[in-house]
Amino acid sequence: MLSALLISVGTVTGITVFLAVILVISEAFIANYGEVELTINGSKKLTVKGGRPLLGTLIEEEIFIPSACGGRGSCGLCKLKVESGAGQYLPTELPWISKEEQGENIRLSCQVKVKQDMAIRIPEELFSVKRYQTKVESIVDLTHDIKELRMKLLKPDFIDFKAGQFVQIQVPEYKLSDESVFRAYSVSSAPSETGTVELEVRLVPEGICTTWVHEYLKEGQEVTINGPYGDFFLRDTERDIVCIAGGSGNAPIKSIMLDMAEKKNPRKLTYFYGARTRKDLVLPDEMDRIAQSLVNGKYVPVLSEPSDEDDWSGETGFVTETVANFLKSGENTEAYLCGSPGMINACIQVLTDKGVPEELIYYDKF
Amino acid sequence: MNDLMPVAVFFGSIFTSNILLANYLGMCSFLSVSKEIETSAGLGAAVIFVMAVTTALNWLVYNYILLPLGLDYLRFIVFIVVIAGFVQLVEMIIERISEGLYAALGIFLPLITVNCAILGVSLFMVIRNYNFINSFFFGLGSGIGWFLAIMAMAGIRKKIAGSRIPRGLEGAGITLIIAGMMALAFMGFSGMINVT
Incomplete structure (x- = not known):
């Protein structure tokens, strides 16, 4: 009985250990890619251990690429331009990479493994x-x-x-x-x-x-x-600024206005904030105060459905209508929009109709 | 020992006792991967290769280690370990030597480790008392049979991609019904060659 037990356990263990040893040996020889050189944006050179996905390799070097799924290839966010050393596209990347992006060598960094010297491009701001x-x-x-x-x-x-x-x-x-x-x-x-x-x-x-x-x-x-x-930030030009936001889209505009006030930026800024009723307005008094503290600023809250107890004497209707009334000509204007996709698309329409160049309309959709 | 001709075992395992359509093994990856023809071809090729080699390997392990020691009841666990170890080794080698092969085939190997058709073929080989040559051809034939089945399914799914399917049957539902009909069609081959 005991010998039967020993033989069976010994055999299974033996086979498993044998396979494990083979795997460990081949891991050390076959899957060992040694140290490879990672060239970032043509100048910065890093020496890293090869054999692992690019995303993880970069995280180890304290370079963070936005990724929502944590490297499982299911969110498609961690795209990077790989100039050389990535090899051909893997089937796990293709669902996320369009034809144009394939032409530009855009890769999914969580799927591409660093196996040889590699040259990649990372947008400066990610550093x-x-x-x-x-x-x-x-x-x-x-x-x-x-x-x-x-x-x-x-x-x-x-x-x-x-x-x-x-x-x-x-x-x-x-x-x-x-x-x-x-x-x-x-x-x-x-x-x-x-x-x-x-x-x-x-x-x-x-x-x-x-x-x-x-x-x-x-x-x-x-x-x-x-x-x-993100690339939603104030561009350094002389143009007038129109900001339009709804809901929690107030946040980045507040930051931009505080920044301008501190730097005594002389550009003209008009901030339209759309809400349904008075209780939906985010910090109306503070936003007005910040706008007043600008060299040339104005805060225009717009309510689409003010209720009776709101006692509202300001602008009413959709924010797009108010923008259309206020903005005479948009040729010398650039715009910053933050809000729902529906609101942003409607605003882009109004702004381009007024002559704001489309490439000078910056937005954050959520 | 079973004294069938290898060629009979080979064709029999492709058609008359197709591992997928006659035995309904290896369904999970068949259902999930058959959306696209190219991916199906990659996975199918990987299955052919792994089935042929692991069946032969498991035959050796079974006949030269397990049987002499009277441990044939341990074949399930031993076969699984052999398949898993082999697949991982092959993935490592392919990734090292050929980039193209890795993109086309290697990426699917981890999926196959847990494919029940692979283990099923090794177990059938034991039940049917195949010799070494027959085992190899049985594995190869079963792999080709699985490849054919998934390619046919991918083609049909591509064809019906634009069809109006009742909502409750979309996805896995209609795929299972199609698989059932294909199985019925393959039943037409039954009895032509007996591989057992």
Whole structure:
């Protein structure tokens, strides 16, 4: 009986160990790609260990590429231009890469493995992307469904971003989500406030991150964020500025205006904010005060359905109509839009009709 | 020992006892990957290769290690370990030596490790008492049979992509019905060659 047991266990163990040893040996010889050189943007050279996906290799070098799925090839966000050394496209990349992108050698960095010397292009702004450990300083109601979330940076304790850019919050697993997810929010505080990050989060029913922020997150809790990302920031020109926002689209505009006020930027700015009723307006008094503090600024809240008790004497109707009335000619204007896709598309229509060049209309859709 | 001709085993396993359509094994990847013809071809080719080689390997392990030691009841666990180890090794080698082959075939190998058709073929080989040559041709033929089945399914799915399918049957539902009809068609081959 004992010998039968020993023989059977010994045989299975023997076969398994034999295979494992073969795998370990071949891992060391066949899958060992040694050290390879990664050239970033033609100048920066890094020596890295080969054999792993590009995304993970870059994270190890403290370079963060936006990715929502964490490298499983299911979100298609971690695209990068790989100039040489990537080999041919893999079937796991193709669902995310269009024909034009294939022509430009855009690759999915979580699928491409670094097996030889490689030259890649990373947008400059991603170099300043870092991961931050933060602590919730305060959570304040701005309206019935928008909360202001202020986070104090712990490590690193300093962030350098352009007004209008966004960060990603890491939501841990909780009741609504069995895995940790990242969600993007625009920063509403001024870039000069380097030790804190302030966001405006609107409650979306069943929204994973918004529910977490609104109902689970408490002051004093630690939160991981990363950023800054995005090309929604004020361009350095002489043109007049039109900002249009709705809902929590107020956040990046607030940051841009605070930044302009601090720098005494002389450009003319008009900020249209569309809401349904007075209780939907985000910080109306503060936004008005910030607009007043600009060299040449104006805040125009627009209510689409003011109720009787609102006692509203300001602009009414859709924000697009008000913009059309205010804006005489758009030739010397550039525009910054932040809000729902429907609102943004309608605004682009109105602005281009008024002569604002389409390439000077910048927007953040969410 | 079973004294069938290898050529009979080969063709029999492709048509009359097709591993997928007559035995309904290897369904999960068949249903999920058959959306596109190219991907199906890659996966099918990987199945042919892995089935042929692992069946032969498992025959050797079974007849030279398990049987002499009287351990044939351990064949399930041993076969699984051999298949998993072999597939991983092959993936590593392919990734190293040929980029094109890796993109076309290697990427599917991890999917196959857990494909029940691969284990099924090794177990049938034991039940049917095949000799070494027959086992190899049985694995090869079964792989080709699986390849044919998934290619046919991918073609049909491409054809019906624009069709109006009742909502409750979209996706896996209609695919299973089609697989059932294909199985009925393959039943027409039954009895022509007996591989058992």
